[in-house]
Amino acid sequence: MARVGIKDVAARAGVSTATVSHALRNPDRVAEATRKKVLEAVEAVGYTPNKLGVSLRTARSGNIVVIIPDLTDTFNAGIIKALERVAHRHGYSVLLGDAQGSESREREFAALTESRQADGIILFSHRLPFDMSGGRKAEDLPPLVNGCEIIGIPGIPCVAIDDHQAGFDATRHLIDLGHTDIAVITGDMVTPSSQSRLKGFRAAMAEAGLGADDSRIVQGDYIFEAGERGAEKLLMQKHRPSAIFCFSDEIAIGAIYRLREQGFRVPEDISVIGIDDIPVGKYFDPPLTTISQPTADIGDTCAKLLMQILKGKSLAQDEYILPHQLVVRGSTAAPG
Amino acid sequence: MARVGIKDVAARAGVSTATVSHALRNPDRVAEATRKKVLEAVEAVGYTPNKLGVSLRTARSGNIVVIIPDLTDTFNAGIIKALERVAHRHGYSVLLGDAQGSESREREFAALTESRQADGIILFSHRLPFDMSGGRKAEDLPPLVNGCEIIGIPGIPCVAIDDHQAGFDATRHLIDLGHTDIAVITGDMVTPSSQSRLKGFRAAMAEAGLGADDSRIVQGDYIFEAGERGAEKLLMQKHRPSAIFCFSDEIAIGAIYRLREQGFRVPEDISVIGIDDIPVGKYFDPPLTTISQPTADIGDTCAKLLMQILKGKSLAQDEYILPHQLVVRGSTAAPG
DNA sequence: GGCCCGTTTATAAACGTTTTAGTATTATTG
DNA sequence: CAATAATACTAAAACGTTTATAAACGGGCC
Known part of the structure; x- marks a missing residue:
C-alpha cells in the first residue's frame, strides 16, 4: 500500500x-x-x-512515559489504569516502562523525553532517573511528576498518601485492639514511604507507651516473598509478636501464608495488617485488614498535574497528599 | 535549553x-x-x-503497541513483562494500551500503526481491531500477533495454550479425584478460549460417562466478581455440584470467597480449580489448584514472532501452541 | 476605475534526521 | 606516469507535516 x-x-x-x-x-x-x-x-x-511528521514539526510527541517498579503489582496496575484514562482524554498516549527496580532501566525510559519520543514523565520511584551532578537543577529536567514517594526535591511535584500517618493509623489500630507487642515488615528502607511509615509506627508506639525493639523490625520490600521471609524471621524469635504490620498487602499475604504454614492462625494467634488495599485482599482468607491507598486518585492526580505542566502552567505546590483509609476486615483481632 | x-x-x-x-x-x-x-x-x-527525525526518515518508529483487555489482571501483567523484555532487547519500546474490553479503544490503539507511531501490534483479544469489510485481507493489516486467543483468521499468527486440552485436563483432574457432578464458571463465551475450554470439559465428562447438565454451566468473564456471582448461582440450585471448574484463577478466587461466605469449606465440601496460575494463587487459603499458563513463554513468543514479522520474515504457522500444566495444590480434593 | 481591506489560498521554509549520488582524495596497477 | 580503483567525505534531497509570509481575490467605497 x-x-x-x-x-x-x-x-x-x-x-x-x-x-x-x-x-x-x-x-x-x-x-x-x-x-x-x-x-x-x-x-x-x-x-x-503521519503523527511522526506532525510531532517533528510541532516538537510535541503526544506521548508520556510512565515508569513503574513492577507491573505485576496490582497496586501499580490500578494507578496506571487511572492515569492512562486522563492522559488519553488529553490526547496523550502512554509509553509504559516497567523498570523492574533497576535504576539503569529507569534512566533508559526517562531518556525517551531526551529523544523526543515523550513529552513528560510520570515516575514511581524514590530516586530521579537523571544524573543530577554538575549542578543540574529541577528546572532543567523534562516535565515530571513523581508518584507514591515524596522525594523532597524542590520543584519536583510528588503525589502520595501521608505515609507517616498511614503507619501511625495502622499501628494505632493494632494498639486499639489490645496488642502491645507489634512487629513490622517494612518495604525497602531506601524509600521515603517506608521510612515515613516506620516513623509513624514508632510514633504510635511511643504515644501508647510501648516499646519497639529493633528485633521486631525486619526489612523487606513490597513483594510476596518479603512477607514470607519476614514472617519466618519473626517466628524464629523466642517471644513472638502478637501482631505484624506489613508495609504492603503483598507482604501481608506472604506473611500470612508462612504463618499458616507454621500452624499459626490469623488473626486468632497473630494479627496481620497491610497497606495498599489491592483488589484480591477482600477475597483472601482471612480478608485482609489494610490501609487503603486511593489508587485511582493517585493516578488521576499524577496525570492531571503532568498535563498542567505540559500546558506550561507551573504548580502551586510540590507535595500533593491524598487521603488514605483504614479498612478493617478479618486479619486483625484482639490478641488471644 | x-x-x-x-x-x-x-x-x-x-x-x-x-x-x-x-x-x-x-x-x-x-x-x-x-x-x-x-x-x-x-x-x-x-x-x-531526535528519534522523531530518525523515525520520519526511516519510516520506522521503533515502537510496538500492546493491546490488552485489563492491566489489573496479574495474568496479563506477567505476559507483558516478558514481552516488554524481548521488545526492549530488539530496540523497541512498548506502547501500552489498556482497552478495558472496549472494542473502540482496541481500535484506537491499533490506529497507532496507521499514524506511524507504532510498527506493529501485539493483541490480546478475540477480535481484530480493524474493519474487515470491503474484502480487506490479512495481508493488508499492519504487523500483528495475537495472544491467548486462537482467532482462526488465516494469516494472523496466534499464540496460546491448547485450551481444549486445558479444559479437558482440569476436568479430568476432578474426575480422577472421584467427582461426578462438576460445574463450570466460564469466561466470556464470545472468546474462543472459553469455547474451547468448555468443549474440553464436555469431552472429559463424556469420556468418563458423566453428564453435564446445562444448569451446571454458568457464564461469567475472567474477573473476581464473575466467580462470586457464579458461585451464588450454583449454590441456589437444589443439588449442589461437588466441584467447580473456573475458567480463570480470579473467577476461582471469587467463587471460593462466596462459598466460604456461605459456610462451605473448600475443598472439603466443594473443590475448586482455576486456570492461569497467577502469583497470588499459591498464597491463597486453600492454595489454588489450577492449570498453569506459561505467561513468560507467551509474552516471549508473541514478541519474538512480531520481531520476525517486522524483519520481513513470514511465519511458518498461524498457531503457536504452548504447553500448560496442571498444578495441584489445596483447593481440590476427593468429594466428601 | 483605482484604492484599500478583509478573506481565502498558495509558496516555501522549517523541524532533524538518513541516504543517494556524486566529488575529492589517495592508493594501486600496468 | 597515466589510468583506474578504492576510500573518505559532502551536498542535497527526502521523509510528512505545520506555519510564517506572501499573494490572489473580491467587495466596498470614493
Missing part, C-alpha cells in the same frame, strides 16, 4: 497542502466550501496524518 | 551532517580518525538523536 500523505489529499481536492492542514486543524481559517472539499478528499484517498 | 542537533555536532567536528550520521550508524564507512572526532563532538555538545 503506497502510503497516502497530505499531498495526495491536496492534489485530490485541488488545493495546497497548507490549505489541507488548515482545513483539518484550524477549520475557521478556511472557507466552508473548501473545507468540505478537503474533507471529502481526505475520505476519498483514505488519509490519516 | 536550545536543542542540540546533528548540525551542531557536525559544526563542532568540522564535518558534514552526513558524516556524523555515518559515524554513528555505519562506523565502518568512516575513517577511524574522523569517527573519533565525531564521537568527541557528540560528547562535547551533549547530543542525543
Whole structure:
C-alpha cells in the first residue's frame, strides 16, 4: 500500500497542502466550501496524518512515559489504569516502562523525553532517573511528576498518601485492639514511604507507651516473598509478636501464608495488617485488614498535574497528599 | 535549553551532517580518525538523536503497541513483562494500551500503526481491531500477533495454550479425584478460549460417562466478581455440584470467597480449580489448584514472532501452541 | 476605475534526521 | 606516469507535516 500523505489529499481536492492542514486543524481559517472539499478528499484517498511528521514539526510527541517498579503489582496496575484514562482524554498516549527496580532501566525510559519520543514523565520511584551532578537543577529536567514517594526535591511535584500517618493509623489500630507487642515488615528502607511509615509506627508506639525493639523490625520490600521471609524471621524469635504490620498487602499475604504454614492462625494467634488495599485482599482468607491507598486518585492526580505542566502552567505546590483509609476486615483481632 | 542537533555536532567536528550520521550508524564507512572526532563532538555538545527525525526518515518508529483487555489482571501483567523484555532487547519500546474490553479503544490503539507511531501490534483479544469489510485481507493489516486467543483468521499468527486440552485436563483432574457432578464458571463465551475450554470439559465428562447438565454451566468473564456471582448461582440450585471448574484463577478466587461466605469449606465440601496460575494463587487459603499458563513463554513468543514479522520474515504457522500444566495444590480434593 | 481591506489560498521554509549520488582524495596497477 | 580503483567525505534531497509570509481575490467605497 503506497502510503497516502497530505499531498495526495491536496492534489485530490485541488488545493495546497497548507490549505489541507488548515482545513483539518484550524477549520475557521478556511472557507466552508473548501473545507468540505478537503474533507471529502481526505475520505476519498483514505488519509490519516503521519503523527511522526506532525510531532517533528510541532516538537510535541503526544506521548508520556510512565515508569513503574513492577507491573505485576496490582497496586501499580490500578494507578496506571487511572492515569492512562486522563492522559488519553488529553490526547496523550502512554509509553509504559516497567523498570523492574533497576535504576539503569529507569534512566533508559526517562531518556525517551531526551529523544523526543515523550513529552513528560510520570515516575514511581524514590530516586530521579537523571544524573543530577554538575549542578543540574529541577528546572532543567523534562516535565515530571513523581508518584507514591515524596522525594523532597524542590520543584519536583510528588503525589502520595501521608505515609507517616498511614503507619501511625495502622499501628494505632493494632494498639486499639489490645496488642502491645507489634512487629513490622517494612518495604525497602531506601524509600521515603517506608521510612515515613516506620516513623509513624514508632510514633504510635511511643504515644501508647510501648516499646519497639529493633528485633521486631525486619526489612523487606513490597513483594510476596518479603512477607514470607519476614514472617519466618519473626517466628524464629523466642517471644513472638502478637501482631505484624506489613508495609504492603503483598507482604501481608506472604506473611500470612508462612504463618499458616507454621500452624499459626490469623488473626486468632497473630494479627496481620497491610497497606495498599489491592483488589484480591477482600477475597483472601482471612480478608485482609489494610490501609487503603486511593489508587485511582493517585493516578488521576499524577496525570492531571503532568498535563498542567505540559500546558506550561507551573504548580502551586510540590507535595500533593491524598487521603488514605483504614479498612478493617478479618486479619486483625484482639490478641488471644 | 536550545536543542542540540546533528548540525551542531557536525559544526563542532568540522564535518558534514552526513558524516556524523555515518559515524554513528555505519562506523565502518568512516575513517577511524574522523569517527573519533565525531564521537568527541557528540560528547562535547551533549547530543542525543531526535528519534522523531530518525523515525520520519526511516519510516520506522521503533515502537510496538500492546493491546490488552485489563492491566489489573496479574495474568496479563506477567505476559507483558516478558514481552516488554524481548521488545526492549530488539530496540523497541512498548506502547501500552489498556482497552478495558472496549472494542473502540482496541481500535484506537491499533490506529497507532496507521499514524506511524507504532510498527506493529501485539493483541490480546478475540477480535481484530480493524474493519474487515470491503474484502480487506490479512495481508493488508499492519504487523500483528495475537495472544491467548486462537482467532482462526488465516494469516494472523496466534499464540496460546491448547485450551481444549486445558479444559479437558482440569476436568479430568476432578474426575480422577472421584467427582461426578462438576460445574463450570466460564469466561466470556464470545472468546474462543472459553469455547474451547468448555468443549474440553464436555469431552472429559463424556469420556468418563458423566453428564453435564446445562444448569451446571454458568457464564461469567475472567474477573473476581464473575466467580462470586457464579458461585451464588450454583449454590441456589437444589443439588449442589461437588466441584467447580473456573475458567480463570480470579473467577476461582471469587467463587471460593462466596462459598466460604456461605459456610462451605473448600475443598472439603466443594473443590475448586482455576486456570492461569497467577502469583497470588499459591498464597491463597486453600492454595489454588489450577492449570498453569506459561505467561513468560507467551509474552516471549508473541514478541519474538512480531520481531520476525517486522524483519520481513513470514511465519511458518498461524498457531503457536504452548504447553500448560496442571498444578495441584489445596483447593481440590476427593468429594466428601 | 483605482484604492484599500478583509478573506481565502498558495509558496516555501522549517523541524532533524538518513541516504543517494556524486566529488575529492589517495592508493594501486600496468 | 597515466589510468583506474578504492576510500573518505559532502551536498542535497527526502521523509510528512505545520506555519510564517506572501499573494490572489473580491467587495466596498470614493
